[in-house]
Amino acid sequence: MATTPSAEPKTNHIGLSVLDYKGGKTTLCAGCGHNAISERIIEAMYDMGVKPERVVKLSGIGCSSKSPAYFMNRSHSFNSVHGRMPSVASGALLANRNLIALGVSGDGDTASIGIGQFVHLMRRNLPLIYIIEDNGVYGLTKGQFSATADLGSKLKSGVINDLPPIDTCGLAIELGATFVGRSFSGDKRQLSTMLKAAIAHHGTVMLDVVSPCVTFNDHEGSTKSYKYVKDHDEALQELSFVPHFEEIDVEYDPGTTANVTMHDGSSLRLRKLEEDYDPTDRIAAMTRLSEAHDKGEVLTGVFYVNTKAPSFLEMLNMVDQPLATLPESMTRPGREALEAAMEELR
Amino acid sequence: MATTPSAEPKTNHIGLSVLDYKGGKTTLCAGCGHNAISERIIEAMYDMGVKPERVVKLSGIGCSSKSPAYFMNRSHSFNSVHGRMPSVASGALLANRNLIALGVSGDGDTASIGIGQFVHLMRRNLPLIYIIEDNGVYGLTKGQFSATADLGSKLKSGVINDLPPIDTCGLAIELGATFVGRSFSGDKRQLSTMLKAAIAHHGTVMLDVVSPCVTFNDHEGSTKSYKYVKDHDEALQELSFVPHFEEIDVEYDPGTTANVTMHDGSSLRLRKLEEDYDPTDRIAAMTRLSEAHDKGEVLTGVFYVNTKAPSFLEMLNMVDQPLATLPESMTRPGREALEAAMEELR
Amino acid sequence: MATTDVAPQGAGGQLGRKRIVNDMSIQVATVNGSGSQSSNTVLLRAIFQMGVPISGKNLFPSNIAGLPTWYTIRANKEGYIGRKKEIDFLVAMNAETAQDDVMSLDPGASVLYDEPLALDKLRNDLIFYSVPYDKIVATVCPEAKLRKLVKNMVYVGVVAGLLEIEMGEVERAIRKQFAKKVKAANLNLAAAQAGFDYAKASLQKRGAFYIERMDKTAGKIIIDGNSAAALGCMFAGCTVVTWYPITPSSSLVETMIEYMKEYRIGPDGKATFAIVQAEDELAAIGMVIGAGWAGARSMTATAGPGISLMSEFSGLAYYAEIPGVIWDIQRVGPSTGLPTRTSQGDILSTAFLSHGDTKHIMLIPSSVAECFSMASDAFNLAEQFQTLVFVMSDLDLGMNNWMSDPFEYPTTPIKRGKVLTKEELDKLGGFARYKDLDGDGVGYRTLPGTDHPAAAYFTRGSGHNDKSNYSERPDDYENNMERLNRKFETARSFVPRPEILKGANAKIGIIAYGTSHWGIIESRDQLRTEYAIETDYLRLRAYPFTREVHEFIEHHDRVYVVEQNRDAQMLSLLKLDLKPELTTRLRSISHLDGLPLDARSVTDELSTMEGK
Amino acid sequence: MATTDVAPQGAGGQLGRKRIVNDMSIQVATVNGSGSQSSNTVLLRAIFQMGVPISGKNLFPSNIAGLPTWYTIRANKEGYIGRKKEIDFLVAMNAETAQDDVMSLDPGASVLYDEPLALDKLRNDLIFYSVPYDKIVATVCPEAKLRKLVKNMVYVGVVAGLLEIEMGEVERAIRKQFAKKVKAANLNLAAAQAGFDYAKASLQKRGAFYIERMDKTAGKIIIDGNSAAALGCMFAGCTVVTWYPITPSSSLVETMIEYMKEYRIGPDGKATFAIVQAEDELAAIGMVIGAGWAGARSMTATAGPGISLMSEFSGLAYYAEIPGVIWDIQRVGPSTGLPTRTSQGDILSTAFLSHGDTKHIMLIPSSVAECFSMASDAFNLAEQFQTLVFVMSDLDLGMNNWMSDPFEYPTTPIKRGKVLTKEELDKLGGFARYKDLDGDGVGYRTLPGTDHPAAAYFTRGSGHNDKSNYSERPDDYENNMERLNRKFETARSFVPRPEILKGANAKIGIIAYGTSHWGIIESRDQLRTEYAIETDYLRLRAYPFTREVHEFIEHHDRVYVVEQNRDAQMLSLLKLDLKPELTTRLRSISHLDGLPLDARSVTDELSTMEGK
């Protein structure tokens, strides 16, 4: 953004300063990937000019699930129970369709105990940004393998994981999520861009963000360590994002760059690093992910975007106002209604 | 099988008659697909000469989950709780690795409440035959949609399903199951053959068997009705099976037919009805399933077989005898062991 | 000729003489899935329309078709609508159970059976009527494939003929039953008429039972408890419903969907509600909690197994203080138990549902009218106390047909509890979510989306202080837990008070709740008339217990707690709540067979315990 | 010079004179993840090795690194190893909490602090010792990056110097701690020595506390309850373990994995067990039940939230009668609560876990020795009674270090309960799974895979008869439920009996259980010596309650039930079980702050309630 030398603090287009997006002091380990993700979230929300009061932060249980306490104090937040945040988030959105819902989970919270609710959340295409802070272990319980741990990955104790990982991105696409990507807590640019696009999307956004656990899974032999991810990171595209409220638009070459127009009019630009990868082709996306899996790549980028599918809230055909605050006149039918119902039963 | 005119009842190669495989009288509706599946199971177990005492039948809750009471009374059976049969089956196999485990579930029991345990079961490749008796509705609770109901499918009440179905086969393959197929309760030949191959396989077999609910989901507008399935059935291969104990082998043309040698030496023959479909290619299988889904086909056949992957029980490196019946001498270490442990703590 | 010539012996003989009017129970034994349900409803309504108090109870198997089902209609001029054990008039349509059904009758009872069953050979102390259904049906129903269904309407006609139920009312009932389907209505009417004519022409009425027109049902309605609850929730302003099907609760939400579509969709065609079928009960309650947190009036309906699955989330709602309404339509447990039988077996485990120190408010309806009214109470209490409220109905109440006065329109406006708006925050500047400003243990909350920079707070199931900040401090934890206790104590004086019925200066008290009520009121009369035992009766309507409950026990020497479970669950809750010296007065009468409680069982047991 | 010249006033002054030997509590205040754990263990062991009874309690936050942690070592010549509230000697290593830590001390206490903190300015009624850790560390540890860790070993040396703990024992403890890591051992030893030397050279000992060699720990071991339980389960012949990590239970299974690898793998390298990390608690208990059904000795370990998730399956196990062992290492609830604090808050909800009429057997260990021995009891009872057995440990017992006599090798052989083999079936011809042949309510079962055509039976959570066939018959249901009750009654006389300690013809009784025990035995002495209150004491070890419990209450005028929860949960269970007239004798003393129960709190409250 253009910086004009001035006294008063820099503000975004709704006039808030970045401080209005800050959270409490983190109690996570120094260097934990989760902290970096919190910073990216603050950045993206600030840049997009999202009103904090419209945002709800939801999480399950885990180090990752604690992180909502460390950003955006001006947003309501619900740190619920382990693995069941999707249902709580769903309920909140049913009650108030105008909320911007951000779900933060961990790989254990999502792929182990939480996989059931995750599957059904993805099916419903509920407008929610679902972030998995993925470190392959249960950080808060001191480093046991989670269901995203790669085959052959090694714990400090020497224990080797002998079960295949669940690819949450492949699963999300297979099940109906409409914006699916993977990034890395250490990749500021890619992650911020993805988050901004996520905010612009209406529907379920599923982002698997590899986020190393420095205390329990950042060692030699781990496939979720900073080093391993840096070495195996395979970016599918180079991302850029042009928010709807920015006049000046940037040129791009349709040949090498795919342009996706988001619901709010913003554009997500994906400069292809791989020949003819089409992020709107579901089958191609899943195929590419399976390949990556077989090759042992940490494939990052936006794998799939579908801006056409209706969101769950649209299907429910609700009134525009939030159900939460409807007046009694709209939620309690009149006496004649009761009388009619009684008459039918006589 | 060759029939020799004789007085005493026909028996299989372990000398049992088909009556030794029968169950109690069904309490399911006349014409329910589930009853046909029970008959196929009896057939396959009889033909394969499986000792009923070695079999355990496990199920969740539902009309489908009741069906184990209607076949093989000489096998132990456990009708557990709704959607959690996989964990009970897993426990039983941990206790006794020599059991032949047959899990019977429904689409609601599996894809709705049970999807979490289903996902993790598939990951582990536990040696279990998992059958989904799939009618797209909750039969036992009178016909609400389950998570395998197709988009646009209509209930008698006129309610239309607006959520995408979960393709349990695609999911199973994605997650690591090693024998995955789909059949139809009305297709005797295909289903029996698949079941025999399933019995010969060591690892997780996941069979999604479309099994119409005549009472709640067999009407015009249902995509799980007898008529709809017959009209849209798209068989991937023509299956035949040669059990290991049969001397005379049948010729086959490797060009048109794929031969899979099962763990017990039996062979599964798949005469390709589709050019170069390779049932050992995971990615191809998933791609083909997604296509079928987009085309609205009811694709049947053996989608994926992998006879190489180790089963969960092998990974655990247990003694050969069942843990359940190990003598005290093997399960309680001696006094010297306790003394050693104590010494370390002094 | 069609009637047997066996002259009924014993009781039967005498019965022949006296006339028993508007006091009988008719049982129809058939198989489920045979469509007998509409015939039974027609029979029930016809009697009801003649002004005779009735109740109908369906005893059905836990499968979909082909197993034995019994439907019992009780007509009683006194207005007793609880279950009656003895069957006076059996309609035996099910070959499989006919023998047992006949053998279990008391002498003098009447049996209507399908000719080929030849049941009259079984006993000689009953009155038998044989009916050639197939012949009769054939005459009225040319289409062979429809006959199976219509056959059931024939017995309605025969019964009407024998008991002197007016055909005009039978016709009205049929027209109502098949509302728009005129052809079906006509066909069924013809069948009923044929049965009626057959009875008049070829059956010689014996036995003492008659239905006569009276005036005790004018203006009344017939409805099942689940439908009543559905209506109640709609008028309570419920906005979010999440559910997972389970017998016997499914019909609550399914009926609610119908009502909401009819009365809660605006002129613009937009819904003022969301009803979502969740993937299981964990998700259902998770959604209820998420919605309640965000300000909706949210609810779910389930049964025992669902309640167990909701344990963890219930503890979260208790500790994070989130409103929500859970309907538990109790069925027989443990585990899957008997899904189609009634019980009061979830009382104790629900009161303390979830680990740690947790307690929950429970409301307990006894009638369809209370299913309706307590729905409003439940939502109001849930939001006033920012906690879950469990409404403990049961299968007997929820799925059976009950006669009732029409429901009264809610008299009080919807109470949303302590919710701070933007405007209030402007004045206050800020707030502390869990601070007990009013001394009632209840804090103030804000709804997500409230447009004020100080509106947000952090909700969590982990330790927290007044400001809802994370805290592991022993004093914060202890203070918070004590406040939660205070809140629960406050609730005592806000939950529905018990109903108390007095006898003539009785020393003996009876405490019961839910559907046991109907057996109790009848039993009290039996105790008075047959044993000269006067009783006072307190009907519990909620947990925690109000002052009146303690007083009632204080004022009686012996108090019989009657309930439908094995472990005297409500008596247990009373024991825990009472002054220890009062607990000596409690006696337990528990009923455990999964059938609705009948007066006779209570009378027998209580009189015996009283040494009579 | 390093020590301050503030002459301690008040208590401190007098303390200067008298000598307090082997009776003190030392608290080390630091931050978690700083590796202070090994220093604390070394300090603990050094004292222990000098023959002085000790206990160590870790008070840690629910996060991984960077938050305040307190480790308290208590040395007591009388052998009191419960928590002591008052801190006599504070090692202040955490700048963040140093102020509060110092302010909360009683006058006369000693404070060892890092020079830069300059705590001596805070109060003048304490004894302060200032230590320039960084200087000292620098001298012994050239590698800068290792200093942070080693720094903690310096205070061990200083404390040793001041309290006169023998450096020889400190060295032994260090060598044991760093077992194979010789370099690390030497480095740490040097650090400790440097601290010791510094204390001797530059600190002038004041204050009254000394450690002197005695002989009360000879042959004893130090272990945490979870490790003891792990050993116990291994020797109980456990074959299948399924789990899902949760504080404070994770270490039970993690330690068990280590032990099983060491002692339960045969010469052929094959395991006689299977340990599986499940995807959640629903799966963990499902596997336990599947394995128990198929004949394994199966178990899982969890905490409150896991128990709640296990509700539905627990009801299945109760009703289908399947053995299994569930360890509940209780932490503070409700909901997520305080995951790193101790509690006895799951007692009531576990006793009645699941909907419908359910009851569960609970065993309650108080010591590490009982964690070991009750493991065998639990598996034996589970298989004898074909039901789940919950072992109710807690965080204090499970995760803290306790001194104990070495464990005794199991004296009784493994009891597998009523299991019919092929041979027995050959004789019998067949069997009825749920028939009560022996009048104890327990039927005979067969294991899947039993090679006999009549071995199979159908297990279900729905209604069933003796032969385990599906049944909805009221009588089948009722009989089965009554038998389950009989079975539970039988269990009364097989569960571990309570421990009873008598005072001099006391009229007052105390009932407690689990880790409360350690506070109670100390409090009883305080009550006797300080208030002349004699008490008898019954320590509950199991639910259902045995005869002795009722007798104990019968024989006392007032019985104080001491427990660590808000709602007097065990007292509630007693109320439900006792003759009503006895319930008047019960009084509740409950402790709710998440810290291990200390004697003083009990003494204060009980003496007050006794009007002293």
Ligand SMILES: Cc1ncc(C[n+]2csc(CCOP(=O)(O)OP(=O)(O)O)c2C)c(N)n1
């Ligand atoms: C029902 C339940 N089971 C277990 C736990 C213990 N627990 C807390 S966090 C956690 C795993 C967290 O792993 P993940 O979601 O990957 O988060 P991370 O700490 O790695 O960021 C577990 C098992 C719990 N809190 N609740």
Ligand SMILES: Cc1ncc(C[n+]2csc(CCOP(=O)(O)OP(=O)(O)O)c2C)c(N)n1
């Ligand atoms: C915990 C729980 N929730 C709900 C139910 C009610 N219930 C019984 S069967 C069933 C669905 C069965 O559907 P499916 O698995 O497809 O079997 P089907 O009857 O169609 O063969 C449900 C919801 C239950 N028994 N337990």
Ligand code: SF4
């Ligand atoms: S333990 Fe791992 S995941 Fe948890 S805060 Fe520390 S680094 Fe992050």
Ligand code: SF4
């Ligand atoms: S209801 Fe449907 S699924 Fe159930 S038995 Fe009948 S036909 Fe089969």
Ligand SMILES: [Mg+2]
């Ligand atoms: Mg993780």
Ligand SMILES: [Mg+2]
């Ligand atoms: Mg189904």
